[in-house]
Amino acid sequence: MLKITRCPSCGSGKIKTVRRNWIGSFKGKRYTVPCLRYYECPDCGEKVYDRDAMREIEGHSPAFEQTHPKRKSA
16 A cells, blocks of 8 residues: 655645545446545545555446446356
C-alpha cells in the first residue's frame, strides 16, 4: 500500500488511512464499495486512493461492467 504522511492538497500531517463504505455513481446509478481502504485528510477532506483501492472501485462500478464482468455463482 502507498504510504502517505502529508496531505497533497493542504500539507497537513494528519492524513490517515481509513476503511469505509465508499459510494459512487455512474450515469445516475449509485453503487457502493464496502470497506474500501484509502487515505483521508481530516483538515481539508482530500481523499487519496492507491492502485488497490482504484481496482476495488472499478470492480464495483457499472462503468467497467463490460471490461470487468462480475463472476457468476456456480
